[in-house]
Amino acid sequence: MRYLVKGGLVVDPALGPEGRRDILIEDGKVAAVGEDLAATGEARGSRKASHDGHSGGDDLKVIDATGKVVVPGLIDMHVHLREPGREDEETIHSGTRAAARGGFTGVVAMANTSPVADNGAVVDFVREKARREGLVNVYPVGAVTKGQKGEELAEIGELAGAGAIALSDDGHPIANAGLMRRALEYAGPFNLPVIVHAEDKDLAGDGVMHEGFVSLKLGLKGIPAATEEVMIARDLLLAEMTGGRLHIAHVSTAGAVELIRQAKRRGVRVTAEATPHHFTLTDEAVFGYNTNARVSPPLRAAEDVAAVRAGLADGTIDVIATDHAPHTREEKAVEFDLAPPGMVGLETAVALVLTELVARGVLSLREAVAKLTANPAKILGLAAGTLQVGVLADLTILDLEREWVVDTRAFVSRSRNSPFEGRRLRGMPVLTMVGGKVVARDGRIVADGEEKMAEDGSAAGRGVVAGWAANG
């Protein structure tokens, strides 16, 4: 199957300035990028079929992207797929569908599964399961320490050999500074970044939300901003000392942004990510004891949200990632103190980036795209995140104008724990293509290949945007 994506505004930092371009996809790869490709011999005869129909005897399909934005397939470098172990919350099958629906063509699967991905067998399992059941690319992370217990290094060589693309004890910060130092050193030759969830467990205590006026009012135990900052300060110093590659997950405080900014200035090999919830919501989202707003690190104060946005704008924060953390309804329908932290993010992230950052002028569209494509690809060493000729055709089409209201019932994730229920957003992914195959379109999963997609296309054409609670 060949595709011609026609008439879209192509935004790919690797391709130079954005402009209206056509993209020809053959054999699952980008075959050509240029202006008005339909005029070339390869795609002749396709003009009549500009509405996604078959083009006569040719197997070329035209995807009309007029008025839309075409970007390299988005990469979410922080996802909890929960398999193996918590298949009631999410599976590789469901999580990759949620990713496809949300415009992501690749997800980084965190290692805190059960069993923990601290050995080659679990990494193999994730990769194999993803190959059979996954709808998008799954890049597994290996644990830094055995069992993520923070006691002994995991067999990092074996993990690298099995295909782990990064190391992380995410969710279980490494308290022992000596061990963290050794991890940064030892990972060096394998060229794997160490992704840290920065949290001093002693400072966090049994806190359940950001410590501040809101926690005081609600009578909930607080987690001070310094909980995150002392750990980041330590890890930055260790990265500086060892020359190791450090990636700081879900930066949430003003102090953390400033620490990273300073470290980058003095040349520390550090990168950082921020989540849509940390650049959108404050701790006030917890009012009413909304357990879907319980997350780690917690939603912070307004000045922290502003600092995270500023960090994204000035490049201190390289990546936007979701920390997609599915939990079942039963787990969340309890007292706030007892609810597990975490929220799903795959199916709202792109719209939040467009609504909260691009539309408000925090990031240009190009910068936002880089933080979802080229930047994570570079940190992880992936041959992805661009539409240059010759790469696998992972591609996302965005509609910047479409307004919709978040309806978690429409999610294809197994879990619904989103604090954004009912929120009005502007912009959404309308087509996701992985390796030259359309996997999602207009909020629908296209798992069974192009033929089904064509049928769905007619539904979309009638304006019945299944799944998305479309709102105009």
Next chain:
Amino acid sequence: MFLDELLQAFFNFVHPALRRIRPKPPNGRPPRAAKGVRSLEWKRKDLLGLEGLSAEEIHLILDTAESCKQIYEREIKKFPTLRGRTVVNLFYEPSTRTRTSFELAGKWMGADVINVSSSTSSVAKGESLRDTARTLEALGADVVVIRHSAAGAAHQLASEVRAAVINAGDGAHEHPTQGLLDLYTIRERKGRFAGLRVTIVGDILHSRVARSNIWGLRTLGAEVTVVGPPTLVPREITQLGVRATHDLEEALAGADVVNILRIQLERQKKGLFPSLREYARLYGITAEKLESAGEDVLIMHPGPANLGVEVSEEVARDPRSAISGQVQNGVAVRMALLYLLTGGRAQDAVLG
């Protein structure tokens, strides 16, 4: 008619606050407020906290409680106001006085009162608050009084059941009935709130009593000072419109009311202060330290007091102390709340 007479007997001895809430006339017209009486009626389904309550609402509760307190002058303490109503005391934390106070309040007004004690460990066994709420709903509870170690538990319950929910303490969030009985005691002894200087001493950080007191007192116009070691007095507390200090002497100078919070030994184990001995030395209220307070200073404590720690025995027994009076006021306030939260429906049933 017997019921009617009893009801009338109840109304006859009560304060205008209750008298104006008359049974609905048989022709089905809504009751009309008597002339000259504030037309305010209780409209909330639940009482989850004092945050957000208006001064009028607080005074309505206190006025009603004043009427209810007259029950202590009666030989037979039983009225049929809540006959046929079911009050469930759902206590996930041990409590003697709050539970007994609610039980007595319900029983004196003729309600069927059921006590359900549940440890939070049963939550771990899979019996969630949500399940319990559904069970209580199915059993036909009219009022659920809940005490829980998790802040927000009462809110969660209130959203799950049609019954009126009274928060009897949720974590460090609020303990509105304690706050109301403290307000009642202050009003009874001092007669005013505006400009009254109230000092709250102790573990402000973990205290739901402190939060409810602060909300209520600020709404009614009192000036509130909180005092304790910095580990127990969060900096953000001043955003509630109170003054914070760590100097007890300064906090007591000129105080009209001193409300002493119970100190929990477990806080010491968590490193929030070095020892009970040092706490008593720095923040324990003794007669000597009270000298800088107003001569007629009102001493309060939600109980049970650790005598010799946060308050000396001498102070607890001082005539200026309202500690035992607070207990009676607690029953009166809870009667008032049970009445207000079931009011309309109880009368309909009587006439039905």
